[in-house]
Amino acid sequence: MTAAIEVYGLKKSYGSTNAVDGVDFSISGGEVVGILGPNGAGKSTTIKILTGFLAQTEGDVKILGESVLANQAAVQARIGYLPEAAPIYPEMRVVEYLQYVGEVRGLGKSKREMAIEKALKRCGLQERKRQKIGTLSKGLKQRVGLAQAILHEPDILILDEPTSGLDPNQIQQIRQLIREVGKTKT
Numbered sequence: 001m002t003a004a005i006e007v008y009g010l011k012k013s014y015g016s017t018n019a020v021d022g023v024d025f026s027i028s029g030g031e032v033v034g035i036l037g038p039n040g041a042g043k044s045t046t047i048k049i050l051t052g053f054l055a056q057t058e059g060d061v062k063i064l065g066e067s068v069l070a071n072q073a074a075v076q077a078r079i080g081y082l083p084e085a086a087p088i089y090p091e092m093r094v095v096e097y098l099q100y101v102g103e104v105r106g107l108g109k110s111k112r113e114m115a116i117e118k119a120l121k122r123c124g125l126q127e128r129k130r131q132k133i134g135t136l137s138k139g140l141k142q143r144v145g146l147a148q149a150i151l152h153e154p155d156i157l158i159l160d161e162p163t164s165g166l167d168p169n170q171i172q173q174i175r176q177l178i179r180e181v182g183k184t185k186t
Contacts, residue, residue, distance in 0.1 A: 004029040004156055004186040005050065009059035012045050019045045023059070029155075032182040044084060047160045051081045064155060077105075080154035080185075084161045086145030090134025094125055094144055097133060098151060105152040119147040123177060139170030143177070150181060157185045 003026045010023040020042040027033050035043045048054035050061055052072040061068040063075045089097055098119060102112035120126045123143040128136065133144055142162060149157060162178065163171040 002029055003027065003062075004031070004064055006062040007046075007050075007059070008061075010046065010049065010056055010061065011058040012042070012049060012054070013057045020049070020056075027186060029186050031186055032178070044160055047083075047158055051079060051158055052076050053081075077152075078155045080149035080152065080157045082142075082145045082149040082157075082159045082162055084164060086141060086148075088133050088141060088144055088148075091132065093130050093132055094120070094136075094147075095129040097144065098147060101148045101151055107152060115151050115153070119151045122150065122181065123147040124173075137170070139166050139173060142166065142170070142174055146174075146177060146181075150185075155186065157181060 005025075005027040007023055007025050010020055011018065012020040023042070023046060035046065037043050045054065049056045050063070050068065052068045052075055055069060064078055066075050068075045089100075092100070095116060098116045099112065102115060107115055120129055123146055125140070125143055125147060128140060133141060136144065146159070146162065149159070159178070163174050166174060
């Protein structure tokens with residue numbers, strides 16, 4: 001299978017401190033992969049580089065054959081990203097937030113409405129779509145974050161600690177949701 005993500009000689013330095021030092025890996029299309037390591041090992045930094053939100057000091061990252069550094073906007077259009085701190089607005093209703101994300105992603109009105117309904121269903125949020133995000137439990141907020149990440153049907157989904165701070169039941173639900181989404185995404 002063709003590599004969906006390729007990382008070669010990845011380094012990120014802050015002055016004399018190396019946050020990431022010489023990382024190489026490849027992920028094939030359709031794989032679900034976890035990056036493990038202790039706090040401070042560079043996992044989140046690597047993820048930020050993969051998503052184009054942080055530039056590397058050295059090395060190259062290719063997403064679906066395109067260099068992240070050279071083609072940041074094109075690469076970001078093909079990935080869904082859920083950072084560790086989900087970028088949600090507590091004062092918005094779930095459906096309003098997803099409409100906003102769909103507009104930012106450039107989805108036309110009819111495509112956006114269909115995408116929102118699909119994301120709500122996949123993430124188990126149909127019953128909560130009119131609820132303000134700030135009133136949701138942490139697990140449901142994570143589902144909203146995941147819904148925004150999959151809204152535009154990205155080829156690759158990158159999640160940074162999607163179960164952090166959740167209770168055991170919520171962790172199980174989010175992992176099941178990731179398994180389900182992983183059937184069609186890298």
